[in-house]
Amino acid sequence: MIVVLSYDWYEQGTDPVIDWLIYHKANFVKITIQDLLNKRENCKININTGEIWINGKEISKDINVIWFRRFEDDVRLNLSDKFPSKQAEFEVDHEIRELTKFLFSRFKEKKWMPHYKGIDVNKLDVLYYANKAKIKVPTTVVCNNKNDLITFFKNSLTGIIIKPIRHSGYFIKEKNTYSIYTNSIDEKFINSLPENFTATLFQEKVKSKFEIRVFYLDGEFFATAIIINNNNNNTEADIKLSFESKDINWIPYKLPTKYEQEMHAFFQSINLNTCSFDVILTPDNENILLEINPVGQYSAPSNRCNYNIEEKIANWLIKNDK
Structure with a gap:
């Protein structure tokens, strides 16, 4: 049996895979x-x-493979604003996380996607361990004071950017939705900061020929080159800000075989059998790893490059169930 641990509501990466599981008459259950x-x-x-036990049926003996996709992100109690609703939400969130840890332990011998040991790998882990594995990454610092930031800025010949350490969600106020993106920062911005601030990630800006989005599935790589017309004259620090542009093109791309081998070995070392990751190809044709998301989105490259990733994930789950 395949167990899908995911959102209760629509999730653009999960639901199309479930459609394929239904099409192939796979033995699965979805739990939210x-x-x-x-x-x-x-x-x-x-x-x-x-x-x-689910609705009177015992399933633990039948479980062979578990697909863990944003299961913990779905804590929605819909409580009133009255006391003690906020604390109750906090407590329930931690209750669910403790339950999830038990599931990891209880089914540690089963096949997981992604592997439960790699689910929580974060941006700082990736950059640190990738650098140790001789995979090129941008020079990165986390600091909480203006003096160290000024020093880093002066030593960075190509400028610096600022981005969240963790993937950021949305900020909603009335009819407006706000989102955090990667941004370039200059000396004027730095001078406007107080002497000390919350520990923040700063990174040397990498010169780019183009950016590559890659979905990795247990040894297979599905890469998409994101090409901006106008001689690649893209001034945005975050390419997501150009996604609605008419000048953007999504092209199927083949990473160098040696780089795929290096990345495959790296993923194994951090217990990841699947993830999405971003790479910049420099004008000198070097691949620079930006970040990894163990449960990243793949719908856009799947559709635009005809990779049909959703069916490939379903086939992987069915194969490992057998």
Whole structure:
């Protein structure tokens, strides 16, 4: 049996894969946090025996493969604003995280995608361990004071950028939605900062011929070159800001075989059998790894480059179930 741990509501990466599982008549069950919180399904875990019961059926003995995709991101209690709703949400979130840890431990011998040991790998881990593995990454610092930032800025010949350490969600106020993007910063901006601030990630800006988005699946690479017309004269620090441009093109791309081998070995070393990652190809034809997302999106390159990644994920799950 395949167990899908994901969102209750629509998720652009998960639902198309489930369509393929249904098409292939795969033996699977989808479980969400809302199933546990809102009691729509009768769920029981016998901690003494490790058995899992869903609507009166015990499934733990049938589980062979587990697809973990943004399961923990779905804590929505819809409580009122009255006391103690905020603390209750905080407590329930941690209750679910403790339950998830138990599932990791209980089914550690099963096949996971991504592997449960690699699910929480973060941007700083990736940059640190990639550099140790001789994979080229941008020079990066995290600092909380103006003096160190000024020194880093002066030593960076190509300028510097600022970005979140963790993937940032959306800020919603009334009818407006706000999002955080990677941004270039200059000396004027630095001078406007207080002497000390929250520890923040700063990175040397990499000169780019073009950016490459890659989906990795257990040894296979599906790469997309994002080409901006106008002689690649893209001034945005974050290419996502150019996604609506008429001058952007998504081209199927083949990474060098040696680079694929290096990245495959690196992913194995950090317990990842799948992820999405971003690479910049420099004017000197060097590949610079920017970041990795263990549960990144792949719908856009899948559709634009005809990779049909969703069916390939479904086939991987079915193969490992057998």
